[in-house]
Amino acid sequence: MEQSSHIKVKDLNVYYGQNHVLKNINIEIPNNQITAIIGPSGCGKTTLLKCFNRLIESVDGVRVTGEVLVGGENIYDPKAEVTHIRKKMGLLSQRPFPLPMSIYDNIAYGPKIHGERNKKELDRIVEHYLKEASLWEEVKDRLKTPAGSLSIGQQQRLCLARGLAVEPDIILGDEPTSALDPQSSRHIEQKFIELKEKYSIVFVTHILRQAKRIADYLIFIHMGEIIECGPTKEILENPKEKKTQDYVLGIIS
């Protein structure tokens, strides 16, 4: 790993009111790999993910200290421009949330917001990214229909295409398959493996087997602290910490 990490976290602490939910997080996310954040529910996995694109700030009464460096720039710097940071990261949420507009407009939304007005170029972007998310063949005849009419699995791929269309470097996933049927889940997992050539992928999951299947790198969080992180194989086969062992064996859940 010669080049510097896209995401580097230094002494990150997050408080919800009096609750200290993330404690002294220090971590580097490897480039062009799939990183899975695992841990029991309520341990702060999603909070950590949301810190990466500052969506954490829309939670009421939250306080964040420390640094998150994305491409060398501290995104919590008071001078940092938040929309420009978020553009670098695509987000897949637990359940797909298509925007209340057509399939076409869902993909075109991001590029339009960032100033793309050329109709031809927008058409190209929409087609390109729908293909990238393997959705084009299924929807090419009904691009103008509301996105809500797609199946849940299709919606999640639409959300993936929507995220890719703003040309991010990183894809964030917050349990992106938890609402999907097994086949759609596999579809997304397969997509992740293909996409890691071009993007760094970070996703939260509570399914250990899923992490084992597709992740190259694991971060194990428990009670707001990083217990252990490292290549998937190492962590799963040879955990150093007692808590990691317990989790892997299914004692903590």
Next chain:
Amino acid sequence: MIFNRVLKDKIAGKTMLFLTILACSSLLLIFAGLIFKSLPVIEKSSFSELLFSSKWHPLKGEFGMLPFISSTLWVTGVSIIIAVPLCILSAIYLSEYAHKRILQLIFPIIDILAGIPSVIFGVWGLILIVPIFGYSILSGGIVLAVMIVPVVIHVMIEVIKTVPSELRDASLSLGATKWQTIKFVVVKKALPGIIAGIVLGLSRAFGETMAVLMVVGNVVKIPHSVMDAGYPLPALIANNYGEMMSIPMYDSALMLSALILFIIIVVFNVFSRLILIRIERNVGYNS
């Protein structure tokens, strides 16, 4: 003993059913009563004469209601033009930008405003608005606007709250600013509910009586500007009900105006309630 209890339970059930039917049928009962009472005047003069003539001479048996209908439309229109932008902007501010504590402070104030009786708004209009704008459509519209704001804003805030936060996150994570997210996603998603809120306010404005009556001037003529005096339908009913029995057909004409109000308001209410029910149900499914 057991039979007694079960019997009681059953009798109570039947009583409740009866009361429910009775209460719900009061809607039909009022409708039927109004139709029945307004039939004589409808039979005597044609609909077009009643609705589109401005000749209002009860003593001569002429009941052209255009001045009252157009006054009602004017006053309602003015109030909506004033209230809607205020409501949309404040509702967005309170639900998207303002700190939770500000919302908790302002929400009770809005509710208190909603509980203030019509007459008090009228008195306020007399003290503060009439000295500036005279007894006019504009005064009536301003007073009405303040009266419907709490209703409309309440619905809007509730509706905006139902927009899932993940949808905002989705837009924000694409690099949209907060304002772009609100404009293109939140407002768009909440639009049916926002419209329902406006229609609900519209129907409230339509039927509002005392406050408008006190500031609008009550002159029987078709208003041509907002500074003209007007005479809306509810005010017509309120002002003349006492003496209606002495003039033939007068009561029937007044009942017809009540019927017009009734029909418009029921249609508006059904429309907006159905939208709101659908929104509520969708939220139920989502969570």
Next chain:
Amino acid sequence: MDKRKIEESIFKVLMIISAITIIVSLGLILGSILYKGLPSLSWEMISQTPKGGYYLGKEGGILNAIVGSVLLAFGATILAAIISFPIVIFINVYNRQNRWLANIIRLTFDILWGIPSIVYGAFGFTIMIFFGIKTSLLAGIVIVSLVVLPVIARAIDEVIKMIPQGLFDASYALGATRLETSLKVIARQASPGILTALLIAFGRAIGDAAAVLFTAGYTDYIPTSIFQSVATLPLAIFFQLGTPFPEVQARGYASALILTLVILVISIVARLLTRKYKKFKI
């Protein structure tokens, strides 16, 4: 990049102005009523009935209207509650499975809620003429109870709707009938909410003018039976302001102040109750 920031700032300013306008208008209403009403507010106003020539500026007060309004609002609220409680129980307990019917009933009440009180008043008056009934406290109570019925029914419904199924099951499991469950478990669980609903309805009833205009009548005396006409505060305000005499108008403002204070107290108590209720909700 800059343009969208500017647009956001402009709208943010507009939004804040709108929110402030709304707050200020409430302040203006209370302020102007207080300013105009306070000077003429006296003990005499609230402790005496109008004496001869009161409406020309002579001595007296509006005790008749205060007593009349309280009686009328109280009666209407109780009557509406007696009718609406069984209906709400029917929707939520007896007919719990039939969501469709419940929604139709709810929709009907929402529509009834929207019907302006002048229509209720006019309709009531017609019925009264048909049966040859004179304006009276009783007639006023009946018509105003129709006006507040949907308010109470929907407010209680909202509270009882939220009661978890588990509470019903627990009571049924003990062998209670639906009626016993409703009266002993559900009513108790919902009692703070019911009280709030009653207060809201009382506030609505005491402030209503259009429905009582032709049904309750107006009199300078305190009624001794429910078949006599009664004065009401909103009408007292309306009539006093309608006279050409400044002294009487001033007392009209004072009456408006009294009504406003009554409503404010009711609103605030109702809100405090709701807050307390929320704290103890399961």
